[in-house]
Amino acid sequence: xxxxxxxxxxxxxxxxxxxxxxxxxxxxxxxxxxxxxxxxxxxxxxxxxxxxxxxxxxxxxxxxxxxxxxxxxxxxxxxxxxxxxxxxxxxxxxxxxxxxxxxxxxxxxxxxxxxxxxxxxxxxxxxxxxxxxxxxxxxxxxxxxxxxxxxxxxxxxxxxxxxxxxxxxxxxxxxxxxxxxxxxxxxxxxxxxxxxxxxxxxxxxxxxxxxxxxxxxxxxxxxxxxxxxxxxxxxxxxxxxxxxxxxxxxxxxxxxxxxxxxxxxxxxxxxxxxxxxxxxxxxxxxxxxxxxxxxxxxxxxxxxxxxxxxxxxxxxxxxxxxxxxxxxxxxxxxxxxxxxxxxxxxxxxxxxxxxxxxxxxxxxxxxxxxxxxxxxxxxxxxxxxxxxxxxxxxxxxxxxxxxxxxxxxxxxxxxxxxxxxxxxxxxxxxxxxxxxxxxxxxxxxxxxxxxxxxxxxxxxxxxxxxxxxxxxxxxxxxxxxxxxxxx
Amino acid sequence: xxxxxxxxxxxxxxxxxxxxxxxxxxxxxxxxxxxxxxxxxxxxxxxxxxxxxxxxxxxxxxxxxxxxxxxxxxxxxxxxxxxxxxxxxxxxxxxxxxxxxxxxxxxxxxxxxxxxxxxxxxxxxxxxxxxxxxxxxxxxxxxxxxxxxxxxxxxxxxxxxxxxxxxxxxxxxxxxxxxxxxxxxxxxxxxxxxxxxxxxxxxxxxxxxxxxxxxxxxxxxxxxxxxxxxxxxxxxxxxxxxxxxxxxxxxxxxxxxxxxxxxxxxxxxxxxxxxxxxxxxxxxxxxxxxxxxxxxxxxxxxxxxxxxxxxxxxxxxxxxxxxxxxxxxxxxxxxxxxxxxxxxxxxxxxxxxxxxxxxxxxxxxxxxxxxxxxxxxxxxxxxxxxxxxxxxxxxxxxxxxxxxxxxxxxxxxxxxxxxxxxxxxxxxxxxxxxxxxxxxxxxxxxxxxxxxxxxxxxxxxxxxxx
Numbered sequence: 019x020x021x022x023x024x025x026x027x028x029x030x031x032x033x034x035x036x037x038x039x040x041x042x043x044x045x046x047x048x049x050x051x052x053x054x055x056x057x058x059x060x061x062x063x064x065x066x067x068x069x070x071x072x073x074x075x076x077x078x079x080x081x082x083x084x085x086x087x088x089x090x091x092x093x094x095x096x097x098x099x100x101x102x103x104x105x106x107x108x109x110x111x112x113x114x115x116x117x118x119x120x121x122x123x124x125x126x127x128x129x130x131x132x133x134x135x136x137x138x139x140x141x142x143x144x145x146x147x148x149x150x151x152x153x154x155x156x157x158x159x160x161x162x163x164x165x166x167x168x169x170x171x172x173x174x175x176x177x178x179x180x181x182x183x184x185x186x187x188x189x190x191x192x193x194x195x196x197x198x199x200x201x202x203x204x205x206x207x208x209x210x211x212x213x214x215x216x217x218x219x220x221x222x223x224x225x226x227x228x229x230x231x232x233x234x235x236x237x238x239x240x241x242x243x244x245x246x247x248x249x250x251x252x253x254x255x256x257x258x259x260x261x262x263x264x265x266x267x268x269x270x271x272x273x274x275x276x277x278x279x280x281x282x283x284x285x286x287x288x289x290x291x292x293x294x295x296x297x298x299x300x301x302x303x304x305x306x307x308x309x310x311x312x313x314x315x316x317x318x319x320x321x322x323x324x325x326x327x328x329x330x331x332x333x334x335x336x337x338x339x340x341x342x343x344x345x346x347x348x349x350x351x352x353x354x355x356x357x358x359x360x361x362x363x364x365x366x367x368x369x370x371x372x373x374x375x376x377x378x379x380x381x382x383x384x385x386x387x388x389x390x391x392x393x394x395x396x397x398x399x400x401x402x403x404x405x406x407x408x409x410x411x412x413x414x415x416x417x418x419x420x421x422x423x424x425x426x427x428x429x430x431x432x433x434x435x436x437x438x439x440x441x442x443x444x445x446x447x448x449x450x451x452x453x454x455x456x457x458x459x460x461x462x463x464x465x466x467x468x469x470x471x472x473x474x475x476x477x478x479x480x481x482x483x484x485x486x487x488x489x490x491x492x493x494x495x496x497x498x499x500x501x502x503x504x505x
Numbered sequence: 506x507x508x509x510x511x512x513x514x515x516x517x518x519x520x521x522x523x524x525x526x527x528x529x530x531x532x533x534x535x536x537x538x539x540x541x542x543x544x545x546x547x548x549x550x551x552x553x554x555x556x557x558x559x560x561x562x563x564x565x566x567x568x569x570x571x572x573x574x575x576x577x578x579x580x581x582x583x584x585x586x587x588x589x590x591x592x593x594x595x596x597x598x599x600x601x602x603x604x605x606x607x608x609x610x611x612x613x614x615x616x617x618x619x620x621x622x623x624x625x626x627x628x629x630x631x632x633x634x635x636x637x638x639x640x641x642x643x644x645x646x647x648x649x650x651x652x653x654x655x656x657x658x659x660x661x662x663x664x665x666x667x668x669x670x671x672x673x674x675x676x677x678x679x680x681x682x683x684x685x686x687x688x689x690x691x692x693x694x695x696x697x698x699x700x701x702x703x704x705x706x707x708x709x710x711x712x713x714x715x716x717x718x719x720x721x722x723x724x725x726x727x728x729x730x731x732x733x734x735x736x737x738x739x740x741x742x743x744x745x746x747x748x749x750x751x752x753x754x755x756x757x758x759x760x761x762x763x764x765x766x767x768x769x770x771x772x773x774x775x776x777x778x779x780x781x782x783x784x785x786x787x788x789x790x791x792x793x794x795x796x797x798x799x800x801x802x803x804x805x806x807x808x809x810x811x812x813x814x815x816x817x818x819x820x821x822x823x824x825x826x827x828x829x830x831x832x833x834x835x836x837x838x839x840x841x842x843x844x845x846x847x848x849x850x851x852x853x854x855x856x857x858x859x860x861x862x863x864x865x866x867x868x869x870x871x872x873x874x875x876x877x878x879x880x881x882x883x884x885x886x887x888x889x890x891x892x893x894x895x896x897x898x899x900x901x902x903x904x905x906x907x908x909x910x911x912x913x914x915x916x917x918x919x920x921x922x923x924x925x926x927x928x929x930x931x932x933x934x935x936x937x938x939x940x941x942x943x944x945x946x947x948x949x950x951x952x953x954x955x956x957x958x959x960x961x962x963x964x965x966x967x968x969x970x971x
Contacts, residue, residue: 178921
């Protein structure tokens with residue numbers, strides 16, 4: 019009998035965290051177990067990811083789920099989902115480790131909810147059937163909603179409901195779009211809702227673009243694209259920071275969905291949206307960067323920086339060039355790792371950052387913070403740089419003017435990150451934080467090494483990521499067709 | 506001379522059984538002085554027996570075509586009996602009423618009317634059945650005899666009687682134009698009708714729809730809804746919001762698809778329009794409510810809109826939506842009964858504070874029912890919405906699908922406000938124990954929500970009126 023590896027990868031986070039919660043062990047041991055389990059999952063998914071180029075390229079699981087609708091329980095892994103899966107499990111493990119840094123807000127069920135959320139996110143990455151995808155999508159949303167309600171800060175209720183309503187607006191439009199896909203495909207395909215059948219629906223005359231817009235709505239809210247971002251700062255401020263280490267990954271899934279959509283739709287269904295989306299994304303990038311510049315607290319800077327980075331991602335994705343697409347995919351992975359790293363650091367520094375300025379006096383803490391910040395602002399040699407460069411080049415290839423404006427924005431990014439570092443490390447000596455304990459130094463070493471690796475040799479990863487999303491051939495073909503004047 | 510065949514008796518057996526039981530309950534009442542609990546359990550068992558009788562009935566018409574036993578009838582009869590059986594268990598936990606027999610008799614009578622309505626294949630039968638349910642529920646709404654419940658009862662009665670007269674008039678128009686009361690025969694003759702008969706039938710259908718819309722709480726015939734659901738005892742509210750709607754839905758499906766399928770373009774506009782307004786009014790109305798029952802009342806208005814949309818998309822989606830609707834709403838009302846068993850009438854959102862710490866399981870099932878009402882995946886409510894969206898797309902009503910999707914977004918806000926309220930910290934109050942029977946129905950309904958959410962079966966409903 020074949021072992022259902024993918025299913026195990028998906029359900030393990032939820033199952034282990036529930037078991038650990040129910041077992042009569044103290045919270046510290048429970049978190050250590052979760053850290054270990056997720057690191058094992060990290061290793062397994064990493065080997066699967068490397069294997070996607072060769073032996074495991076066909077790793078799928080398939081079972082009929084709802085016969086009447088032709089809905090399948092279909093899971094599969096490829097380079098893009100594999101890479102993000104690796105980052106996801108790392109984030110979950112780090113989140114369990116980071117929770118040891120805080121005493122308050124540590125509810126019994128918080129790690130269980132994080133586990134369910136991780137299962138939802140892993141499911142989103144591996145699902146190959148639209149309804150299954152939707153199901154996992156909502157699972158992660160509801161888990162985070164309950165987590166914030168149960169263990170969030172003072173304004174949690176408002177933030178949580180606001181988050182849910184924003185997300186529901188997007189996801190219900192996506193559901194309506196899924197219904198549209200079903201209707202368009204049901205006569206033609208035995209599996210009307212599988213990913214392979216999606217292009218057919220998206221390219222069908224009058225309805226196709228609207229279906230694409232339905233999906234876009236869900237992903238744009240999740241990323242979040244700037245006019246739709248209002249839920250994110252409120253929610254992140256209310257979420258316990260250690261939970262944010264993994265919860266921040268959710269935004270990357272909006273981007274993941276977007277890349278999948280581009281893969282299956284290019285160019286007919288959303289080509290007309292490319293320039294408007296590009297301009298909105300650029301405006302959002304600049305806006306979020308400016309807002310980040312004005313923030314006082316470390317966590318707020320991180321929040322707006324993550325919005326800015328996701329808008330930058332979108333710009334690369336909608337440029338519809340090979341370089342831009344690769345940069346966008348890499349940006350997702352980088353941001354997944356960086357979000358885990360930086361929110362971990364924020365957990366360590368605590369909430370009261372404005373009166374803190376002594377990190378520079380700590381031997382280890384200083385180095386860790388410096389590397390995290392330099393990676394985030396895109397210093398060459400660290401991971402932020404490679405993806406941003408690819409995105410900028412990709413944008414310039416398509417729209418030179420927008421590309422130059424993006425360059426301006428990246429300068430802003432360097433400004434607010436450097437300023438933040440100066441404030442934290444060499445600012446007024448309000449309170450010197452305690453040195454980063456050895457355990458956390460070890461845990462944080464993993465994302466730091468990844469940052470270096472991704473920064474020094476992005477091509478190593480890129481070959482996996484662009485393999486499934488091999489737009490180069492497809493894009494050139496479409497471009498040829500377009501230039502030849504054919505419809 | 507009227508003769509009954511064997512088929513007639515079989516078709517009428519569940520109705521006859523329950524009608525006899527109603528009389529028996531009322532006769533037994535004076536002899537049972539103290540506790541009437543046993544009779545309530547007998548009533549619930551009776552519903553189970555009737556359910557089994559419906560299951561073993563064959564298909565076909567009876568009483569010279571006045572009654573029809575088919576898939577649609579069976580599905581809705583099951584749902585109605587299941588719903589009212591659970592309502593009877595809820596009545597057991599209502600302090601004021603379990604010492605009297607009237608709620609039992611009236612609930613059973615409502616079941617009789619509702620099953621008869623699903624069975625109806627004839628204008629006269631449907632009118633009588635409609636009135637049987639309505640009379641039972643008017644009285645039931647006033648069962649607690651508080652000021653609010655009396656007001657609810659009178660409001661329900663006056664408006665109900667008013668719309669019933671519209672329905673009767675509409676039926677008369679249809680009869681006048683076609684010369685028959687049998688649904689199948691009407692269906693055939695409408696097809697051949699020319700003007701001015703067509704117009705007459707159109708007016709008649711419109712008037713009948715007024716009555717159905719009243720029972721489904723569709724805007725603008727919804728005005729009684731919030732007051733009645735809020736004012737009555739909670740089990741009565743459950744019967745009004747669930748059983749009556751199921752019955753009305755059975756009638757609507759049969760009436761539209763077998764009597765006047767040729768007029769589909771006309772009634773699609775009418776019913777679809779009412780549904781869209783109901784979605785908006787129900788959802789917006791629920792936003793600022795504090796009382797749980799009032800939230801459920803407005804939610805019931807918006808779900809009435811969804812149900813109506815489901816009917817115009819296809820009957821199979823409507824049947825599934827009805828099942829999901831019944832299960833999740835009964836669950837929500839049963840949770841309110843559980844909250845009231847603490848001795849606090851009409852629980853509001855504030856009364857939910859501390860539920861997650863004091864009664865985590867109750868909070869969990871309430872969360873599940875709320876999630877299902879909102880339409881979160883893995884719950885029955887979600888799969889019902891999926892069926893509805895698919896149906897609307899297949900018919901080409903894309904705009905309706907989008908409006909329905911947007912309306913559900915508003916729903917997320919107030920349903921999850923309920924969930925959020927259970928997380929509020931509370932003063933350490935004293936724990937109260939929930940009776941086992943209430944746990945059993947809550948667990949059953951919760952399992953039902955999950956099973957229908959994981960493995961949905963959209964029943965094949967073949968509507969052939971012979």
